[in-house]
Amino acid sequence: MELWFTEHHNDCIGYSLKVKRTLNSEETKYQKLDVIESEFYGRVLVLDGILQTTEKDEFVYHEMIVHVPLFTHKSPKNVLIVGGGDGGAVKEILKHNTVERIVLAEIDERVVENSKKYLPSISYGLNDKKVEVMIGDGIKYVNEHKNEFDVVIVDSTDPIGPAVGLFTEDFYRSVYDCLRDDGIIVAQTESPFIYGSLINKLSKMFKKIYPIVKPYICTIPTYPGHLWTFTMGSKKYDPEAVDVNNIPEIETKYYTPELHKSSFVLPKFLKDIFEEA
Known part of the structure; x- marks a missing residue:
């Protein structure tokens, strides 16, 4: 059977x-x-x-949620991940030599434990000495840490259950305060085919808070609609102004310097969703 x-x-x-x-x-x-x-x-x-x-397609999501913001920032040293208990984002951040400290704020310790046991090819970076795993409420952690991080990555589940609070204006404002003066936030913002109205709503929130707001996309075979969006909020750096010739070479399977630029080119219907915000 x-x-x-x-x-x-x-x-x-x-x-x-x-x-x-x-x-x-x-x-x-x-x-x-x-x-x-x-x-x-x-x-x-x-x-x-x-x-x-x-295991087969995790690299697409994790490379794009990490390398786009970290190569946009001039010198990221302290990085916070909210969610991401599988360790995939940590694995990619560790490829950046400038990074000195990674904090993973994951509410469910069983996600971390199961990932370590059953998904070692994804989670192995969680044991690195640069990584601090904080089991607890990521929203509370953000509220308690001001002007501390260069990049905050919101690697959340869908906007249901324990992740609902990670899709609110109050949370994004708290992240702004958690970031340093040239800090960057990136959040996964779902599929436009399934969550088009949510993407529009989140874009409006970002534009209220961050001076530079840029959505970008990638294709993930096992995610709803396959076309996936991320939204970047930046206090100083424009991700589209990055000189791709200055991006250091790292080992990747999806991300390239050329893709860094092209990922910000949106199909018309998706561009309309963001511009209407």
Whole structure:
């Protein structure tokens, strides 16, 4: 008998993976957590029925949420990740030699523990000496740390459950205060095919707070709609003004200096969503 995992994006559409076996399934303090081994995408982390990352395509999301802001900033030393307990963003940040300290604020310690156990190819950076893993409320952590970080990466789950507070104007204002004078925030801001109205709403929030606001995109096979957006808010640096010839060479599978620039070129319908904000 074949076993399939299906994520329901809404009442009309979904995405399915053929499952080899279930590695773990549990109810944490905050959410339902599953780790499965799929036939095609390798091991997969699922939270509340929503696919978070897979061994096969995780590099796309993690490279784009990390390298675009870190190469936009002139010299990022202190980086905060809110969410991201799988460790994928940490893995990519560690490729930047200027970075001295990485704080991971993850509310659910079981995400971290399961990622270390079942997803070592993604989570191995969590054991690095530069990394501080803070198990607790990322919103509270941001509120308690002012003028401390060069880059804040909001690597959240979808805007349901424990992540709801990470999609509010109050939170983005708190991040502004958490950043240094030339700081940058990047947040994952969902698929325009599923969450177009949310993207418009978030863009309005960013524009109220940050002098430079730039959305960018990538293509992720296992995420809803495949086309994925990130929104950058910057106090000083324009990501489109980066000289690609000065971007150091690092080991990547998706991100390139040329892609750094081209990722800010939006399809017309998505450009309209942001410009209407």
